Amino acid sequence: MSGFVFSEKPIQIERGTGPYLYTDDGTEYLDFGASYAVAPLGHSHPAVVDAVQTQVADLTYVQASYPTSVRTETYEKLATLAPGNIDKVWLCNSGTEANEAAMKFARSATGREKIVATKRGFHGRTLGALAMTWKQKYKKPFEPLAGGIEFVDYGDAEQLADAVDDETAAVFLEPVQGEGGIHPAPTGYLQAARDACDDAGAALVFDEIQTGVGRTGLLWASERAGVVPDILTTAKGIASGLPLGATLCKEWIAEDCGNHGSTFSGGPVVCAAANATLDTLVEEDLPANANRMGSYLTSHLRAEHGDDVREVRGLGLMLGIEVKRGANRLLKQLALREQFLALPAGRSVLRLLPPLTIDEEQADEALAALGEVL
Numbered sequence: 001m002s003g004f005v006f007s008e009k010p011i012q013i014e015r016g017t018g019p020y021l022y023t024d025d026g027t028e029y030l031d032f033g034a035s036y037a038v039a040p041l042g043h044s045h046p047a048v049v050d051a052v053q054t055q056v057a058d059l060t061y062v063q064a065s066y067p068t069s070v071r072t073e074t075y076e077k078l079a080t081l082a083p084g085n086i087d088k089v090w091l092c093n094s095g096t097e098a099n100e101a102a103m104k105f106a107r108s109a110t111g112r113e114k115i116v117a118t119k120r121g122f123h124g125r126t127l128g129a130l131a132m133t134w135k136q137k138y139k140k141p142f143e144p145l146a147g148g149i150e151f152v153d154y155g156d157a158e159q160l161a162d163a164v165d166d167e168t169a170a171v172f173l174e175p176v177q178g179e180g181g182i183h184p185a186p187t188g189y190l191q192a193a194r195d196a197c198d199d200a201g202a203a204l205v206f207d208e209i210q211t212g213v214g215r216t217g218l219l220w221a222s223e224r225a226g227v228v229p230d231i232l233t234t235a236k237g238i239a240s241g242l243p244l245g246a247t248l249c250k251e252w253i254a255e256d257c258g259n260h261g262s263t264f265s266g267g268p269v270v271c272a273a274a275n276a277t278l279d280t281l282v283e284e285d286l287p288a289n290a291n292r293m294g295s296y297l298t299s300h301l302r303a304e305h306g307d308d309v310r311e312v313r314g315l316g317l318m319l320g321i322e323v324k325r326g327a328n329r330l331l332k333q334l335a336l337r338e339q340f341l342a343l344p345a346g347r348s349v350l351r352l353l354p355p356l357t358i359d360e361e362q363a364d365e366a367l368a369a370l371g372e373v374l
């Protein structure tokens with residue numbers, strides 16, 4: 001018997017600590033992919049391990065209609081950390097579910113159907129979020145998907161303003177496109193989206209599933225532009241690898257959100273992991289470290305790169321290295337020869353999403369490994 005959806009890599013991982021992963025025989029890998037940004041504190045951080053072990057023994061699960069202090073704390077923390085006056089929280093189990101909820105809430109609150117999304121965008125794999133995702137390869141075999149989606153070029157404020165009208169329920173944007181190749185929003189773009197939504201009475205949704213919780217050097221990537229959305233979705237590293245997604249909404253969205261639910265919404269164990277993750281993130285000011293280490297890596301990569309590199313871009317510790325040769329081949333060399341793990345973002349971009357805790361020594365280690373293959 002075997003799994004069948006993923007093509008498995010030739011390295012079997014058994015343990016992790018900090019930014020390192022280990023095989024059974026003790027071979028050490030420096031993990032700068034962090035399994036798609038799910039380990040902001042590094043692997044198996046003691047604060048998270050402790051919180052989870054305590055909580056699983058006290059109460060493993062109770063449905064969300066019974067308040068429990070650990071979940072209330074997660075609601076409060078997220079409401080406090082969210083930008084502006086976003087303080088209504090829906091918890092689910094993944095990024096794609098957070099976006100499904102955002103679609104449903106936006107349609108319910110506006111009474112409208114149309115959704116504007118962006119080319120190269122990625123919002124998840126369920127039939128609603130997938131409909132807002134751009135890549136045809138991910139969508140074709142599964143059609144028909146949710147309807148009413150219109151795509152615009154990412155970064156073109158005028159096109160966006162033209163697409164948003166009084167039939168638009170929501171605009172979905174990543175403040176930095178991740179899967180699409182690490183493309184930060186151009187200056188003024190998020191504000192233009194805010195203005196277009198305000199004019200039309202549509203909900204602005206920022207998908208911060210990959211960019212959130214400190215990844216880009218601020219708690220939320222959209223803070224850099226000073227733009228507050230109506231709905232912010234987040235997931236990935238929020239509970240250090242336990243499955244948690246969140247849809248954070250302004251009052252007017254939550255007020256008229258329709259009927260929604262999920263058996264595992266806000267389970268105590270994942271909430272304990274989230275609380276420990278968010279506390280540590282704030283106490284250790286990890287967004288600032290992401291900013292520092294991101295600048296360090298970027299400046300060295302730009303200064304030292306060879307002919308293979310076309311561009312280095314990104315924000316904080318969400319970095320893309322655009323290469324001339326196939327990214328997957330380089331990633332394989334990095335893993336097998338240099339014991340360095342990273343991710344692709346399309347065919348020509350190496351994507352770095354390391355733990356936000358990395359120090360200069362580990363950054364140097366990464367630069368040395370990258371230097372060997374680039």
Ligand SMILES: *Cc1c(COP(=O)(O)O)cnc(C)c1O
Pocket residue numbers: 036094095096097099122123124125174178179207208209210235236
């Ligand atoms: C990963 C990701 C998702 C989907 O999250 P899952 O937990 O894999 O469902 C959605 N949007 C963005 C921007 C992502 O990076």
